[in-house]
Amino acid sequence: MIDRLEPLVLRHTFRIPLPTAPVSESPTGPLGEGAVAARQFDAALLTVGFKLSADLLERLSVLPEETVVRIAGRTLRTVRELVGDHVRHNAYFIDFPKNVPSTEDFWMECLLDALRDEKTRAGTLAEMWTGVVNLLSLPTYGRYQHTYAELLAVQDELIAAAGDRLTVLHPGGHLVDELTALYLALAGSTTPLGEEHQRDLRALAERCADGPQPEAIPVRENRALVNQARLKAGSELLVDTVTDVLRLACALSDGEVSLLAPTRFRSQSRPVRRALLAALDSVVAASPAKLADVAVHREAWKRLGERLHPHEYPRWPHAAEVFAVARGERKAPSFDGRVEELLAADDLLGAVALLRSAPGKLFRALDRLLRTARTQEERDAVAAAAEQVAPEVSGRVVLSVREHLHNRARETGQLRVFVNRRGRAWVTDDERSVVGPVERARLIAALDDETRRRLPVVERLLVDPEVLDVALPLSGKATAAGLGVLPRGSLSAVEGELLRFFVYWKEAKRRTDFDLSALMLNADYSTNAWLSYTSLTEVEGEHSGDIVEAPDGASEFINLRLGSVRGAFVVPQVNIFAGEGFEEVEESFFGFMLREGEQRGRPFEPRTVRMKSELRGAGRVALPLVFLRGDDGGWRAKWLHLYLKGSPSANRVEENRVTVATLLRGIVEREQLTVRHLVELMTGEGTTVTLWDGETVPDGPVTYIGLRRPDELPEGSRIVTPENLRDLIPA
Known part of the structure; x- marks a missing residue:
């Protein structure tokens, strides 16, 4: 049943899917008796910091009472989990934050309690003779000494304040339409999705694989999850590299489609093995040069080959070549290896010429190329190559390099922070030589021009000032x-x-x-x-x-x-x-x-x-x-x-x-590219930018960017909030 997917819509959009038309009959009462239930629903939401918009309250009021109650039950469960209220939050000190003792007094009291208890006195005395007492051995340390109900009994009621959080929920369309729109947004995202959003996309793709599809799926990880659903539905796979097939194989084994961690490949059915091998064969047959990508994930290909048994399927000889490269039986020099050979031979211009055929790799290597260049001619060649291929580079990479170059203006001797895609962070001294200020300024101007060219033309832009310092969600x-x-x-x-x-x-x-x-x-x-x-x-x-x-x-x-x-x-x-x-x-x-x-x-x-x-x-x-x-x-x-x-x-x-x-x-000390940067690029001839004061309602449709959706924007307005902020990143 698709009803189990309804919480996804609420979490991603803060909209509640509604029936497209009122139900004509209700076993509990006539049409329109949902008004009382809707008001009760609104009051219950307030206790957890949520509220129905005026439009949503009105639309719920005309529904049958039973329908409203059913919607309320599902919604309350979802929002309570969103805010963390689905569990009981007990505290060790029953009247926290009042009467919290000093650490020394508390530990001494735990020790005295252990000495008073006949069951623990002997063991505690023995520890004391050694000069060290393990806190975990004290019966009253680290374990709740009261129930959650007892904590509630001694705590005061919360006094309402004007500053309390209030998240407004809005009316949505029919659940099927909402799920389709959410699937298209996630699958077609121009930036990689987080772990939770990947799970949501996987669930949505299972029911949307045969329906409308986004014009493009630029993020390869998203494509793997969609391909998993398409394979199950018997639809054509969307693959154009051998790595696309590897990601799909990882998805089928519940592994990481990011390929950052090893996957334990499962044995697959014959139809699945045939589909994977046929996809590999078609990719390599169309472009044998793509065998060079195999070396990047050589060990994963070896393990996958043990599960797919390509030797059993001679009709797909090009697929067998993939595993021959992985085993080292066939040579297929990688693109990165060819670049490294040129740089090792001090042929910077040759490396730049080769990288022109891979715009994304050229952009990711810009800093190194500029530092490697020894003459102004070489630096000019690097900058010119970047300007030439910029239209072929994804928007998030353009913005990422723009942010990187901005921070390279700092003096040497600064710290360099590394963060991988799983959030693991480490820091070291930045010992790189500086990037020339002339080339840096030239490239920043070129990247801004390229971003400006891709941004949509907006006549009326309404911006909440609070959103201006929000970092662009490049991933x-x-x-x-x-x-x-x-x-x-x-x-x-x-x-x-x-x-x-x-x-x-x-x-x-x-x-x-x-x-x-x-x-x-x-x-x-x-x-x-x-x-x-x-x-x-x-x-x-x-x-x-x-x-x-x-x-x-x-x-x-x-x-x-x-x-x-x-x-x-x-x-x-x-x-x-x-x-x-x-x-x-x-x-x-x-x-x-x-x-x-x-x-x-x-x-x-x-x-x-x-x-x-x-x-x-x-x-x-x-x-x-x-x-x-x-x-x-x-x-x-x-x-x-x-x-x-x-x-x-x-x-x-x-x-x-x-x-x-x-x-x-x-x-x-690192400066991020924020929403402010894109707003400044969108500001130009024909665009009116207004800062949202929280009250004034515009007299016509606008593009609104803010932390929260206003309640009464004119129909036809485009709304961008943190939930869909990734939509600002140009393709």
């Missing part, structure tokens, strides 16, 4: 799944007196201990203080207490008074002390809330949640974002979505603070 890998999450490098304002971080995790198979910490750094990135299980209280705030296992799920919180923070940076982090990793646990997520000083409320209040993101990364230390104090004393969040390798166990904020500070410096 979905740079954004975690969740609510209120922005791409890596984005800046957003933080308004509120109390900032509260939270982490939730539920272990899958073995005891798992996540530790939430907050590191406060000075303006020079030196350590000021931190809050963690080893430092429960500081001037800035309080920690809710250490939880060391989560068979039924566990939460930790940090409460910060922003006016009391002594440093210039606040870096929340989640350390894995023991057990399963972020990608192994059953569930884990991080987020933050903002409250006014007198709001009180439970440790977790969904109406005050500003951001909640999934923790799914390769590493043992998660750095979701950093908070920066501005010159005016105000605070802004800069989004990181990073993971550090860390240690296999016992990761602590005290041990990684130097690494975090060094990485943070490299990130903070």
Whole structure:
């Protein structure tokens, strides 16, 4: 049933699919009796920080009551999960953030409790004689001493505030139409999708493979997921390289279509094996030069060959050549290898001439080519080649190189930050020689001209000022799944007196201990203080207490008074002390809330949640974002979505603070291309740009770019929010 896909529409668009026409009969009442249920639905949404738009409320009111109740049930489940309210958030200290003891007092009380208990007294005394007491051996340490219901009984009610988050839901079309539109948007995305969006595309492709298709599927990973569905449906495969077939094989074995990690290929049925081999054969027959791509993933091809048995299918001899190259039985020099040979022979102009045939590779090698050039003639040749092939390069690569060149204006001796597609980050000194300012300026101007040429002509542009500092989503890998999450490098304002971080995790198979910490750094990135299980209280705030296992799920919180923070940076982090990793646990997520000083409320209040993101990364230390104090004393969040390798166990904020500070410096000092850049390029003759004041309704259709969709934009307006911000990236 397609109803199970309805939450996808809501998560991606904040629209609720509706029947195309009112149902004529209802077993529970006549048409139009949904008004009461719709108002009750709206009230229930408010408790978790959501609301029905006026148009949606009106359209629900004319539906049968049973239909409204059914829609409300599905929607409430989805939005509660979006904000993190689908689980119970208990805190170790029952009246947190009040009455949190000092770390020393708390540990002493746990020790005294163990000595008072006849079952643990002897073992505790024996540990004390050794001079070291294991906190985990103390029965009252790290395990909830009260139920969730008992916590609620002692907590004050949340006082409503004007600054509470309110996410408006809008009416959508029929579910089938919404799913088709979402499939076309994801499949045709000009930028790679994140892990969650890839899962959604896979599910959508299963039902949309025989329907309308996007004009192009430029991202190869997306193409692999679509091909998986097309193979199942018996449709023609979309492949034009041998690597397309390899990605499809990975998808069929539930492996990574990004090819970043090895896939354990499964045995496939004969029809599937024939389809893969036929696709390989057609690609190589049409262009034998594409055999050169095999060497890049030689080991994967060897393993796949063991499953496909190409020798059993002599009718596809070109497919067999792929595996012969992988085994080294046939030579097929790679394109990259040919480029390296030319550069090793000091034939820069020859390398540039060869790279003209691969525009994307030329752009990715621009920095190296400019640094390798020894004469002005060679530098001019590199710049001229880039200008010539620019129209053939994807928009996201054009913008990525533009951002790179902008940051190369910095002096030498700076830090260089590396982030792979799984969010793993590391930093080193930047020892590269500078790129010549003349060539850098020339290329930046050329790339801006090329981007401007591709952007759509917009007569009326309405822009929310808050979106201008949002980083362009050049890859979905740079954004975690969740609510209120922005791409890596984005800046957003933080308004509120109390900032509260939270982490939730539920272990899958073995005891798992996540530790939430907050590191406060000075303006020079030196350590000021931190809050963690080893430092429960500081001037800035309080920690809710250490939880060391989560068979039924566990939460930790940090409460910060922003006016009391002594440093210039606040870096929340989640350390894995023991057990399963972020990608192994059953569930884990991080987020933050903002409250006014007198709001009180439970440790977790969904109406005050500003951001909640999934923790799914390769590493043992998660750095979701950093908070920066501005010159005016105000605070802004800069989004990181990073993971550090860390240690296999016992990761602590005290041990990684130097690494975090060094990485943070490299990130903070790097300038991102933001929405502001594209808005400036779109501003020209015939375009009227207006900054949205949050109230004035335009008198005609506009292109709106903002963090949230306004409630009353004229019909025919194009709306771009973080949910579809990737649509701004030109193809």
